[in-house]
Amino acid sequence: MQLFVNDLTVIDFSYCCTERGIVGESWIVDVLLDGSLNEMSMVLDFAVVKKQIKAIIDDAVDHKLLLPMLDKAITVSDSTYREGHEFVDFKSKQGSYNLQSPRCAFAKISSDKIDIASVTSYLTEIILEQLPKNVQGLTLNLRAENIDGAFYHYTHGLKLHDGNCQRIAHGHRSKIHIYQNGQRSADLEAAWSLRWNDIYLASEADRIALADIELSANATENLSADQQLFSYFAPQGRFDIAVPSNVLDVVDCDSTVELLADFILRQLKQQSPDNEFKVVAFEGVAKGAIANG
Template identity: 40%
Template sequence: MLLFVDQLTNVDFSYLDPERGLVGETWLAGVELEGALDDQGMVCDFGTVKAKSRHWLDDTIDHCLLVPAEHPAIAIVDANGNYEITMTLTSGETLFCKAPKQAITLVKTKHINEASVGEWCVSQLLKLYPASVKSVAVSFVPEVIDGPYYHYSHGLRKHAGNCQRIAHGHRSKLEVKIDGKAAVEVTAKWAELWRDIYIGSTPDLINDSGDQYTFAYTAAQGEFRLSLPKRLCYLIDTDSTVELIASHIVQQIKSRFPENSVSVRAYEGLAKGAVCSL
């Protein structure tokens, strides 16, 4: 008998890719369990499936940096409760991240994608369920977005929860209106500008020499450090909450259209975000 839970939850995270760099992503997660019926006539209680699966996904993928641990361009050092990750991009540039282990998930694969992460999750999740459950399947799908969207990564040093992690991210849609009408070209330009971008806060910037930016800070979970090519970054003078991201975009657009009303609806992953109007 097969038991399924579609759209169980969504996960927001970033991952390393030697071609794209640091990629922010949002996926919808679903699970399937196959097994014999118990004395209640169930493979497993839906409450148990939802609670255990969500908890594991929240701890292991959501707001984490996923690293394809078997890729030859990536080196991993286990250092006193932290991981130090160095990736050589196909361009020859380097990306370095140091963070507490709880902020980084090492996935036994060469590439991070929906299928490879789903396959890796199976062995991790199967042991959470009763012996009557013989197999587990995990599916990930991105949100269907009809309009422009961008992949961004960031870290919120002041956040009390997991958003403090320096390299987590989202796949987010963007809606811009000028004088109440959809500004398609303006929206598309911002989506392209922030394709696979790291939104860095200048207060966290400790080095901008050469072609690299280095960001670092100490938060409740530990010490965080990230160094990556400048071309993969966009600097703002504030923190990078979605409220401040919406405010930044609307101010930049307003400077080009001072006589018009401008509204920006910026999403942070799936079905949540902020609106700012000027």
């Protein structure tokens, strides 16, 4: 017997890619279970699938930075500053990224790259360990949202958030709708999609001096003038990151989707003050914020 749940959850995360740097991503998760019927004549209660399996997936990868541990461009080590924190040093074609975060902010995947196949294998093993014995098989279908139009991948962190959004390197794949004087503008949407393609969004308020950054000794010794430094404390711990300037946009606000929608609107109004705009900014799949002005 088989049991399925489509659109079980959406995982929002970032991952290290030697070609693109740190990339924000959002994948929809479908689940198919194979098994015999239990004492309730079910393979598994839908409530358990929707609650337990979703929770396992969220805990494993959601709002984390996924690390391909077989990639020689990645180095992970215990922090020398803070207990329960780790350093991550990553070299990509876009430049070097260096981080310190609580250990829970990273997912270590035994692969040389992060893709749907490697994440599917990682999650399948974790989930099967926690399912009842009558469930003999599990098929996960991870897929990107089908977007007809402009979108971008961004990575960020929200220091004021008391949940997992506080992690300094998690991200999203997000579409954007922009209306100018009541008409949707493909040109403006494409321009913002290009501006924020594989971007790291940092808040100016989180910028930190070189003397105060907490990174690995190797990272600190080899920081370049092309890297910019950011850090903050949040409920889970301290977060530090050094980001290449060519994949960075520093905004004058926090990077909640509400404030990002307002940021885009303010940029548009500055360029065309006599026009009316509506910005529909998405955060991953099927959620976001609207700014009008």
